[in-house]
Amino acid sequence: MQPQELKIYNTLSREKEIFTPIQPPLVGLYVCGPTVYGDAHLGHARPAVTFDTVYRYLQHLNYKVRYVRNITDVGHLQGDSDDGEDKIAKKAKLEQLEPMEVAQHYTDTYHRDMEALNTLKPNIEPRATGHIPEQIKLVQEILDNGLAYEVNGSVYFDVLKYNKEKTYGKLSGRVLEELLSGSRELEGQNEKRNPIDFALWKKASPEHLMKWESPWGLGFPGWHLECTAMSSKYLGNHFDIHGGGMDLMFPHHECEIAQGNASHDADPAKYWMHNNMITINGQKMGKSLGNFITLQELFSGKHELLDQAYTPMTVRFFILTAHYRSTLDFSNEALKAAQKGYKKIINGLRVAKKLEFQEEAGVEKDEKQIQQVEKSIENAYRAMNDDFNTAQAIGHLFNILKKINSLYTGQLKFGQLGKAVFDKMIQTFTIFVEDILGLVEESExxxxxxxxxxxxxxxxxxxxxxYDRVDEIRSALKDVGVVVKDMKDKVDWAYEE
Known part of the structure; x- marks a missing residue:
C-alpha cells in the first residue's frame, strides 16, 4: 500500500525529492560503515538502525535493493586528517597486536552488536584492505585527468584546480574562499599546494605498520578514497542513495563527490541522506566528557550515567521514536519511556497474532470505526513515505493498537469492522512492527x-x-516483568510496561 510517492530529503539539494531510482526496480544503497578500532557505541547505533529501516522499507515497497556498507580497516588517521597515526595501527601498538587482529576483533564485536539491534546484514560488506588495487587505479585516473599531483611518494587532490570546473563544497554548503581563509599550515602538510588539498595516497614512514606497493612507492590509501573505490565497484559510478552520519558530510562525503567527478565525471549518488547526531543528557558524546557509552555498556547497565540496563530492542525503538534528521538525546528518562513504549507495541503484537475474527450475530458495521482504522493505516504509510518518518509512523501504530486492544477486551466488536478491515489492520500492524521497524520480542x-x-x-x-496462592503467583510473575490480566472471560499475561 502506497498512499503517496516516497519522498527523501536530499542533502545535496536541501529539499525533499520524489524518489525515482536510476534503474527501477533496482536500488543501490551505500552506507559508510565503522572504522574498526574500538567497541561500537551509540554513534554507531543510530546510522545502523536508520539505514536498516530505509533498507527494510524500500524492500517492502518491492524495490530490489543492493545494500553495501563498508568496513574501514586502514587509512583513517587520528583527527580525520591527512597526518598522524592510523587509528587501527595505534590501537595495535597499544595492545601489542597485529593491526588485522584489532580490525578483526572489532569487526566481530560490531557485528555482534548490530545483530542484537536486529539490523539486517548488508548484501556486500567490503573492507578497505581488500580493495587496494581498485584504490590505486582510482588515484591513477585522477592523476591522468590532471586533478591530483604527486609529491615525495604521496598523491594529493588538487581542490583549487577541481573547483575551476566543478564546485567543491556543494554538499556541505562550505564556501571555498572561507575554507582557504580558515585553513592553516600544519606540520607535515607543507608538501601540499594548498592546505585544503586532501590525500589520495600517503607515503608510509618506515615505522608505519600497514603499507602497500604502488606506482608512487610504499604507502596506504587516503580515508576518503576507500568509499569511492568500493561504492563504484559494487554499485557503479552513479547510484541511488549514499547514507551516513551528519559528521561525515564534510570533509568525507564532500571529498567522495570530488573524487567521483574527477575520476569518471559523475556524482557518486543521486540522493544523499544524513542522520543527525546524538547527545547524552544534552551534551555531545565524548570520551573526555566521561559520557562515552558503548552499546555493551548500555545493554548491561554498567556505566555511571545509567540507572539500569536497556535491552537492544529498547534502544532500537528509542532511535526510531525520533526522525532520523533530528538530534536524539539519550537520557535515562527517555530510555525508560522507550522501554515502556516498546513493551506496549510487543504486547500488542502478541495480541494481534492470537486474535481471530469472530462472526457475531446482529452486529452491524460501524463506518466511523472503519474510517478511523483506514485513516491510521494510511497515515502510517504516509509518515514513512515522508522521508522515512518513523516517529510519526509509530504514533499511528499506537492508534491502530488501541483498536486491537479494544477488540481483545470486547469493547469493540469484530462485526463493527468487518473481516476485510480486521485482516488489513492486523496485517498492517504486524508488518510495520516486525518487517519495517524491525522490532522483535526479546523475552522468548x-x-x-x-x-x-x-x-x-x-x-x-x-x-x-x-487468594493467598493467587497473590503469590501474581507477585512472582511481576518480579520477572510479567503482569497477569484478569478479564471477564479469560486470564492472560503481558509484559509489564
Whole structure:
C-alpha cells in the first residue's frame, strides 16, 4: 500500500525529492560503515538502525535493493586528517597486536552488536584492505585527468584546480574562499599546494605498520578514497542513495563527490541522506566528557550515567521514536519511556497474532470505526513515505493498537469492522512492527509454555478462592516483568510496561 510517492530529503539539494531510482526496480544503497578500532557505541547505533529501516522499507515497497556498507580497516588517521597515526595501527601498538587482529576483533564485536539491534546484514560488506588495487587505479585516473599531483611518494587532490570546473563544497554548503581563509599550515602538510588539498595516497614512514606497493612507492590509501573505490565497484559510478552520519558530510562525503567527478565525471549518488547526531543528557558524546557509552555498556547497565540496563530492542525503538534528521538525546528518562513504549507495541503484537475474527450475530458495521482504522493505516504509510518518518509512523501504530486492544477486551466488536478491515489492520500492524521497524520480542526465553502452566494454576487457585496462592503467583510473575490480566472471560499475561 502506497498512499503517496516516497519522498527523501536530499542533502545535496536541501529539499525533499520524489524518489525515482536510476534503474527501477533496482536500488543501490551505500552506507559508510565503522572504522574498526574500538567497541561500537551509540554513534554507531543510530546510522545502523536508520539505514536498516530505509533498507527494510524500500524492500517492502518491492524495490530490489543492493545494500553495501563498508568496513574501514586502514587509512583513517587520528583527527580525520591527512597526518598522524592510523587509528587501527595505534590501537595495535597499544595492545601489542597485529593491526588485522584489532580490525578483526572489532569487526566481530560490531557485528555482534548490530545483530542484537536486529539490523539486517548488508548484501556486500567490503573492507578497505581488500580493495587496494581498485584504490590505486582510482588515484591513477585522477592523476591522468590532471586533478591530483604527486609529491615525495604521496598523491594529493588538487581542490583549487577541481573547483575551476566543478564546485567543491556543494554538499556541505562550505564556501571555498572561507575554507582557504580558515585553513592553516600544519606540520607535515607543507608538501601540499594548498592546505585544503586532501590525500589520495600517503607515503608510509618506515615505522608505519600497514603499507602497500604502488606506482608512487610504499604507502596506504587516503580515508576518503576507500568509499569511492568500493561504492563504484559494487554499485557503479552513479547510484541511488549514499547514507551516513551528519559528521561525515564534510570533509568525507564532500571529498567522495570530488573524487567521483574527477575520476569518471559523475556524482557518486543521486540522493544523499544524513542522520543527525546524538547527545547524552544534552551534551555531545565524548570520551573526555566521561559520557562515552558503548552499546555493551548500555545493554548491561554498567556505566555511571545509567540507572539500569536497556535491552537492544529498547534502544532500537528509542532511535526510531525520533526522525532520523533530528538530534536524539539519550537520557535515562527517555530510555525508560522507550522501554515502556516498546513493551506496549510487543504486547500488542502478541495480541494481534492470537486474535481471530469472530462472526457475531446482529452486529452491524460501524463506518466511523472503519474510517478511523483506514485513516491510521494510511497515515502510517504516509509518515514513512515522508522521508522515512518513523516517529510519526509509530504514533499511528499506537492508534491502530488501541483498536486491537479494544477488540481483545470486547469493547469493540469484530462485526463493527468487518473481516476485510480486521485482516488489513492486523496485517498492517504486524508488518510495520516486525518487517519495517524491525522490532522483535526479546523475552522468548522466558518460555510461554511455562507461563501458560502458571496461568492454569493461577486460574485454579482463583476458582478455589485460594487468594493467598493467587497473590503469590501474581507477585512472582511481576518480579520477572510479567503482569497477569484478569478479564471477564479469560486470564492472560503481558509484559509489564
Amino acid at each position: 526465553n522466558r518460555g510461554e509454555e511455562l507461563l501458560e502452566i502458571l496461568l492454569k494454576v493461577y486460574k485454579e487457585a482463583k476458582l478455589a478462592k485460594n
